Amino acid sequence: MGAVSESGDRGSANARAVARARAVLPGGVDSPVRAFGSVGGLPRTIASARGAYVTDVDGIAYVDLVGSWGPALLGHAHPEVVDAVRTAASRGLSFGAPTEGEAELAELVIDRVRVGSGGGALRPLEKMRFVSTGTEATMTAIRLARGATGRDLLIKFAGHYHGHSDGLLAESGSGVATLGLPGSVGVPEPIAGLTLVLPYNDLDAVRAAFAAHPGRIAGIITEAAGANAGILAPGPGFNRALVELAHAEGALVILDEVLTGFRVGPAGWWGLEAAADPYTPDLFTFGKVIGGGMPLAGLGGRAELMDLLAPLGPVYQAGTLSGNPLAVTAGIATLRLADADVYAQVDANATRVSAAVDAALTAAGVPHVVSHAGSLFSTAFRADPVRDYADARAQDAFRYPPFFHALLDAGIAPPPSVFEAWFLSAAHDDAALSRVEEALPAAAEAAAHARPRTA
């Protein structure tokens, strides 16, 4: 369509890179949504990224609205983060022994995740453990909840994504939603059966689950704000009510802030909510921004719970590369740079782009809703608000691929699935944002003219 579609053309360096990858990597990727399965066409093979832009192997730069699925809060390759990592790399890549950086990052996280200050502050984190991926963080948090309560069952919500471990893929968001799968083959029924999948934003369903399984539910895991099946923000007071219900039943709450943590604000989604309406989840999980683009994630909570982890306690967890010095360095540098100005800029940028998306689709007469959770937003092609996963699926998803490709051809890279959030950074400047605004009207027209696929 536009002037810059060469990377989708057969003679391009990108086309050759995709063919090469597909021969030796399933789907040509190491994580499913990257393959463009739900939007069609060739994924762009990225050679480099800087600030608001990613550049593919044909040298075509795109305004990036994916941000590595969240980590790139400051923009790509922030010079101070890259310098810190380069310096750390010169001292060695991995030691398999404690480093000072791990304690420094833990202190930083523990200090940020609070509301208020001084003696009256609410501080839900006393200790952290660092791992390499969000999947490990949630897996370990669940094991800890089970170990602490001596119970087996776990509540999760439909459309929430907590990584790809067994037991968490049922009615999951992210790639599982994109591919329209009920879960995953290869998860044994006895394991899947330990997860109770409930509709989101439905406290009666939670009460009914506790009533049906008295004394058997170890905990509830919930995305702090649902952001993996499009944005599904929790209703006001929902997270606090979960904590109250769980605690009344002797169960724990794991607030999964892998995506929202340090992205929607300095103390994550919890910080936004708890400032006005305090509540205390038992365990938090973090990932994405916490590693500043390197493989790092973590879990934290009060000391008495966290000390149940080995070596102090009987709940086992370990990792050859856990707390990797380069990843910890990137995390420290990123969190130190992520100040109030950064969050104000990311908020303003997200407001500007989401308003432009909304206006373009409205002008083109396309039924849609834009859902928000802080600076995160997503579009659903339906007239009514999205409150749960069933709503998110009940949309004209066929409108997204032509919308997406019109943007891509214009040098804009939105998420390659209607079920993923759009991510802005503090590095998106007026030039980048104007480019997005200019491309949106034609993309909205393409969405307006889309027709459902017929078999």
Ligand SMILES: *Cc1c(COP(=O)(O)O)cnc(C)c1O
């Ligand atoms: C991305 C994500 C995970 C999994 O993190 P990985 O690092 O991809 O394993 C877990 N929970 C939430 C809410 C996420 O968005």
